[in-house]
Amino acid sequence: MTVIVLSGPIGAGKSSLTGILSKYLGTNPFYESVDDNPVLPLFYENPKKYAFLLQVYFLNTRFQSIKSALTDDNNVLDRSIYEDALFFQMNADIGRATKEEVDTYYELLHNMMSELDRMPKKNPDLLVHIDVSYDTMLKRIQKRGRNYEQLSYDPTLEDYYKRLLRYYKPWYEKYDYSPKMTIDGDKFDFMASEEDRQEVLNQIVAKLKEMGKLDENWKPNLVK
Numbered sequence: 141m142t143v144i145v146l147s148g149p150i151g152a153g154k155s156s157l158t159g160i161l162s163k164y165l166g167t168n169p170f171y172e173s174v175d176d177n178p179v180l181p182l183f184y185e186n187p188k189k190y191a192f193l194l195q196v197y198f199l200n201t202r203f204q205s206i207k208s209a210l211t212d213d214n215n216v217l218d219r220s221i222y223e224d225a226l227f228f229q230m231n232a233d234i235g236r237a238t239k240e241e242v243d244t245y246y247e248l249l250h251n252m253m254s255e256l257d258r259m260p261k262k263n264p265d266l267l268v269h270i271d272v273s274y275d276t277m278l279k280r281i282q283k284r285g286r287n288y289e290q291l292s293y294d295p296t297l298e299d300y301y302k303r304l305l306r307y308y309k310p311w312y313e314k315y316d317y318s319p320k321m322t323i324d325g326d327k328f329d330f331m332a333s334e335e336d337r338q339e340v341l342n343q344i345v346a347k348l349k350e351m352g353k354l355d356e357n358w359k360p361n362l363v364k
């Protein structure tokens with residue numbers, strides 16, 4: 141079967157869609173380390189001090205899930221390792237990392253990625269990108285309610301989030317490690333609307349069929 145990876149900015153709906161999609165396809169979800177991540181709150185409290193440590197933490201946990209997910213060949217991953225560099229680059233550009241930290245990070249990333257050459261599969265079969273506007277992103281961040289991500293916690297986050305959206309556009313356009321597709325996260329409320337959820341799943345299944353990753357007669361396994 142297939143390894144699918146979800147991408148998109150903070151609060152786009154990756155974890156939610158990872159759950160929905162893996163259930164629908166009868167595969168396993170692999171979630172990003174967030175609630176059990178001891179460095180994330182420290183980063184939001186003092187980004188300059190913790191940007192590098194957080195990046196190394198994410199690289200390590202992401203690498204671990206990729207290794208498991210690619211071995212099994214039957215999974216949905218919440219966020220790609222390729223987005224990590226986007227986050228770090230952006231943080232470095234706003235003065236939260238030194239040149240030495242950036243160089244070290246890229247060397248480590250490169251080294252770890254070359255380890256994946258030995259895996260049965262190095263890249264996902266499909267990247268599903270959730271595209272959202274700033275307003276939608278903010279609404280979802282508020283709805284989820286992690287304290288340290290709120291503008292009331294740190295008003296400079298408005299700039300951070302807007303900048304993140306600007307970095308995502310060229311990142312997605314350039315991404316070529318696998319076939320890719322976009323889901324309109326502003327339009328489809330795949331949490332509250334059954335109809336929207338089905339439409340999003342249909343779009344992904346149609347893409348997998350077009351790529352020959354799902355049989356033309358494939359039907360969802362709804363008992364899981």
Ligand SMILES: Nc1ncnc2c1ncn2[C@@H]1O[C@H](COP(=O)(O)OP(=O)(O)OP(=O)(O)O)[C@@H](O)[C@H]1O
Nearest residue numbers: 150151152153154155156280283284328329330331
């Ligand atoms: N398409 C959607 N329509 C309406 N609400 C949504 C949608 N997608 C996600 N949400 C809600 O938005 C919030 C954020 O979603 P989720 O945690 O899945 O985002 P995420 O992309 O994984 O975020 P992060 O990058 O921070 O891990 C949740 O409260 C979720 O219920």
Ligand SMILES: Nc1nc(=O)c2ncn([C@H]3C[C@H](O)[C@@H](CO)O3)c2[nH]1
Nearest residue numbers: 150174194195198223224227228289
């Ligand atoms: N600085 C930084 N670098 C990363 O690689 C990275 N990946 C995710 N995150 C933050 C965004 C959400 O708050 C939260 C959940 O996605 O974690 C990151 N932050």
